[in-house]
Amino acid sequence: MLEANGTQGFLDFGTSYAAHGRYFEEFLKPRDDQGILDHLVMGVLPPIEGLYRTDLTPPWAHVWDRLGDDAKRKIAPAGILLSHAHGDHASDIAYVRSVVPIHASLTTAVTLKALQDSGRGGLATETVAWAKRATTAAGDTLAVDQGESAHQRIFRVPHGSALSASVEEYWVEPRGKTGDLITHPIEESDELGSWKLSCLPVDHSILGSVAWGIETGEGLVLYTGDLRPPRAGADLRRHLRAGAGRNRRTSSRDRGRSAGELSGRGTKRVEARHRRLCAA
Numbered sequence: 063m064l065e066a067n068g069t070q071g072f073l074d075f076g077t078s079y080a081a082h083g084r085y086f087e088e089f090l091k092p093r094d095d096q097g098i099l100d101h102l103v104m105g106v107l108p109p110i111e112g113l114y115r116t117d118l119t120p121p122w123a124h125v126w127d128r129l130g131d132d133a134k135r136k137i138a139p140a141g142i143l144l145s146h147a148h149g150d151h152a153s154d155i156a157y158v159r160s161v162v163p164i165h166a167s168l169t170t171a172v173t174l175k176a177l178q179d180s181g182r183g184g185l186a187t188e189t190v191a192w193a194k195r196a197t198t199a200a201g202d203t204l205a206v207d208q209g210e211s212a213h214q215r216i217f218r219v220p221h222g223s224a225l226s227a228s229v230e231e232y233w234v235e236p237r238g239k240t241g242d243l244i245t246h247p248i249e250e251s252d253e254l255g256s257w258k259l260s261c262l263p264v265d266h267s268i269l270g271s272v273a274w275g276i277e278t279g280e281g282l283v284l285y286t287g288d289l290r291p292p293r294a295g296a297d298l299r300r301h302l303r304a305g306a307g308r309n310r311r312t313s314s315r316d317r318g319r320s321a322g323e324l325s326g327r328g329t330k331r332v333e334a335r336h337r338r339l340c341a342a
């Protein structure tokens with residue numbers, strides 16, 4: 063989570079496979095009919111009150127009371143900056159309130175929808191579209207509220223993304239398992255709260271991977287997400303630019319600025335300059 067200049071935002075929101083693997087495996091999963099109860103009690107999801115979908119809080123479980131005040135954190139993120147579509151960066155968006163917008167490259171947004179559309183369904187897959195849960199007649203389980211349409215999350219892509227008619231049409235297309243769908247066309251935005259955003263394609267093992275340049279007003283933060291390590295001795299700036307081969311859009315206003323911080327998994331904090339910024 064990054065907090066600066068009055069704005070809070072998450073840098074990715076993926077599943078912690080290490081935490082998950084301590085308690086769950088292929089045939090022992092968190093119970094969908096208990097919403098986020100198992101995730102919170104077992105510490106698989108961070109205990110951030112107000113962040114998660116209210117329909118996933120089982121009213122009979124009093125989960126937030128059980129966690130106690132010391133364990134809980136109150137964070138109201140203006141959005142989530144998504145670096146790429148791998149599960150350890152994106153999957154836990156499924157549990158987040160849909161009013162929290164997701165900033166991603168266009169390729170990542172469409173990849174997430176395709177993964178959900180072609181997947182087996184279930185709560186953990188609801189990264190783009192989500193179906194409201196309601197308490198069943200038994201009073202101790204949750205199930206999809208059949209009287210409600212599914213909803214689509216708000217996704218925002220950088221200005222200048224190649225939003226073709228076919229992409230826009232696919233984005234709002236209900237998938238078979240969701241039935242009726244209340245949709246939100248993909249928006250274009252380079253801002254998150256008080257922050258100004260820019261994105262750089264990076265070299266990783268899934269298309270659409272980006273780093274985010276975040277002008278916070280208190281300094282420039284560069285979040286790389288996963289970044290395939292450059293060869294020993296390679297120029298990091300050149301490596302960052304290697305991912306830009308698929309899209310060469312540049313922004314002259316961003317040239318020559320200095321990044322105050324480079325933050326990412328497996329990446330040491332380094333000083334870096336970035337020159338080529340792009341839209342997808």
Ligand SMILES: [Zn+2]
Nearest residue numbers: 146148266288
């Ligand atoms: Zn990855």
